[in-house]
Amino acid sequence: xxxxxxxPSVAQRRRAAYRRRQTTRSVLIAAASTAVLGTLLVxxxxxxxxxxxxxxxxxxxxxxxxxxxxxxxxxxxxxxLLVCCAAGALxxxxxxxxxxxxxxxxxxxxxxxxxxxxxxxxxxxxxIVLYLLTLGVPGLRLQGMPPVLVLGGLALVLxxxxxxxxxxxxxxxxxxxxxLAAARSLGLTYRQTMRHVVLPQAVRRVAPPLLNDVVALxxxxxxxxxxxxxxxxxxxxxxxxxxxxxxxxxxxxVLFVLLAIPLIAVTDWVTLRSARRQSGG
Amino acid sequence: MALLxxxxxxxxxxxxxxxxDLDLTVDEHQVVALIGASGSGKSTLLRCVNLLEELxxxxxxxxxxxxxxxxxxxxxxxxxIGMVFQSYNLFPHLSVLQNITLAPTRVHRRARVxxxxxxxxxxxxxxxxxxxxxxxxxxxGGQQQRVAIARALANSPRLMxxxxxxxxxxxxxxGEVLTMIRDLKxxxxxxxxxxxxxxxxxxxxxxVCFLDGGRVVEAGPPAQVLGDPTQPxxxxxxxxIIEAGRL
Numbered sequence: 001x002x003x004x005x006x007x008p009s010v011a012q013r014r015r016a017a018y019r020r021r022q023t024t025r026s027v028l029i030a031a032a033s034t035a036v037l038g039t040l041l042v043x044x045x046x047x048x049x050x051x052x053x054x055x056x057x058x059x060x061x062x063x064x065x066x067x068x069x070x071x072x073x074x075x076x077x078x079x080x081l082l083v084c085c086a087a088g089a090l091x092x093x094x095x096x097x098x099x100x101x102x103x104x105x106x107x108x109x110x111x112x113x114x115x116x117x118x119x120x121x122x123x124x125x126x127x128i129v130l131y132l133l134t135l136g137v138p139g140l141r142l143q144g145m146p147p148v149l150v151l152g153g154l155a156l157v158l159x160x161x162x163x164x165x166x167x168x169x170x171x172x173x174x175x176x177x178x179x180l181a182a183a184r185s186l187g188l189t190y191r192q193t194m195r196h197v198v199l200p201q202a203v204r205r206v207a208p209p210l211l212n213d214v215v216a217l218x219x220x221x222x223x224x225x226x227x228x229x230x231x232x233x234x235x236x237x238x239x240x241x242x243x244x245x246x247x248x249x250x251x252x253x254v255l256f257v258l259l260a261i262p263l264i265a266v267t268d269w270v271t272l273r274s275a276r277r278q279s280g281g
Numbered sequence: 282m283a284l285l286x287x288x289x290x291x292x293x294x295x296x297x298x299x300x301x302d303l304d305l306t307v308d309e310h311q312v313v314a315l316i317g318a319s320g321s322g323k324s325t326l327l328r329c330v331n332l333l334e335e336l337x338x339x340x341x342x343x344x345x346x347x348x349x350x351x352x353x354x355x356x357x358x359x360x361x362i363g364m365v366f367q368s369y370n371l372f373p374h375l376s377v378l379q380n381i382t383l384a385p386t387r388v389h390r391r392a393r394v395x396x397x398x399x400x401x402x403x404x405x406x407x408x409x410x411x412x413x414x415x416x417x418x419x420x421x422g423g424q425q426q427r428v429a430i431a432r433a434l435a436n437s438p439r440l441m442x443x444x445x446x447x448x449x450x451x452x453x454x455x456g457e458v459l460t461m462i463r464d465l466k467x468x469x470x471x472x473x474x475x476x477x478x479x480x481x482x483x484x485x486x487x488x489v490c491f492l493d494g495g496r497v498v499e500a501g502p503p504a505q506v507l508g509d510p511t512q513p514x515x516x517x518x519x520x521x522i523i524e525a526g527r528l
Binding site: 200 | 328331333356360362363366368370371372373374387388436
């Protein structure tokens with residue numbers, strides 16, 4: 001609302017009234033078309049041959065209720081694992097990206113190692129890393145072996161660290177050289193320039209793709225069930241084996257989606273904000 | 282006494298020779314204006330003096346010390362030189378105040394309170410005291426460039442290098458930046474400025490150098506170089522400037 005006293009002209013009032021009518025019409029049309037399509041979908045699905053069997057083996061409310069406590073308990077494990085793995089992968093990714101930017105002949109081996117790491121772990125299927133670390137490594141019977149859960153988490157951190165390192169590197173390289181020139185001309189060292197000028201801008205710029213990878217990590221955390229720990233997926237598997245009914249998997253799946261919604265919403269919000277900032281100049 | 286001496290500077294980018302046996306001497310408290318067409322080597326010369334570009338030949342001395350010696354720490358040299366760029370290059374993620382205090386606190390290890398007091402004083406002096414907590418994208422081009430100059434001054438430099446600092450500005454904003462440079466000259470700051478503002482060069486410079494093909498073709502007092510040039514290439518350049526209505 002403007003604080004200035006301005007009486008709209010007849011033309012403006014006519015325009016405003018027309019726009020209000022148009023808005024009402026659009027809302028009504030959207031509601032009607034949604035209702036029609038929704039009814040059609042429900043009729044088509046429930047009327048399809050075999051719907052009864054589908055409902056029995058995937059959507060049994062009694063089995064869902066019985067499985068829920070165990071699946072939820074398992075999901076708590078997924079959540080804790082996600083927080084640890086996300087933090088670990090972000091730190092590792094940032095470290096690798098920084099190592100790749102080091103200059104000078106002394107750092108050649110470090111650069112080569114960091115580059116080799118990102119190539120290897122982006123190419124290597126997660127499931128192979130997981131099997132090697134959680135099934136292969138304990139088989140060595142070494143002293144002071146960490147529990148399988150930690151090894152599984154390590155597999156996730158190693159794999160996702162490779163992806164996140166590339167995202168960080170893209171961010172670092174997207175900072176314009178004139179920013180480096182300005183920082184160096186003030187007498188800042190290379191390290192100070194990275195720390196105070198390049199990295200803050202780089203991280204802000206790549207926050208959306210970073211969060212997107214964390215969303216992907218959230219799903220893959222369920223893969224540690226392959227190694228034995230009772231997470232949500234494993235709990236659903238056990239319940240399914242007991243009842244010969246797949247409803248527990250649906251329960252676990254719905255819970256995973258619900259868990260992802262806040263993170264996805266945050267990702268969308270951050271993406272929108274950075275897009276606005278860039279177009280705002 | 283000469284504060285800055287450049288002898289026989291050479292800089293190549295691929296096959297292109299940007300600086301070709303260039304000599305330049307700047308005395309303390311002197312203002313030297315570099316004029317010449319785009320690509321004549323003005324910006325490259327300033328970047329070489331600030332050690333942002335590696336020389337292909339020649340020697341640069343600052344305060345009698347050879348700074349082009351590869352054993353000299355470039356970070357220590359740059360602390361004594363302030364540089365301002367055509368495109369301002371403020372740090373967009375830092376507020377105006379943080380832009381100015383970054384080097385004093387990180388490079389000179391000054392206390393934050395002290396650095397902020399100095400920054401606010403600098404901002405007050407250039408009439409931007411109210412903008413201390415604003416972010417660069419909220420400022421006009423002229424305001425951003427004045428902040429960039431204040432940021433360079435916060436290092437208390439011996440020498441200021443100004444690289445076409447008004448070229449990216451809307452015409453009505455050029456004046457506020459030029460006023461700031463006039464004040465710097467009155468304070469006795471030694472400056473080398475690359476510029477397309479011939480009228481300003483005439484007014485503020487003690488010496489005008491016309492660059493062409495990476496060499497100083499003609500140098501002298503502004504009245505002589507801009508009013509009565511001896512070299513045909515200088516005359517040709519000034520004729521084009523006059524035809525464009527810029528002098």
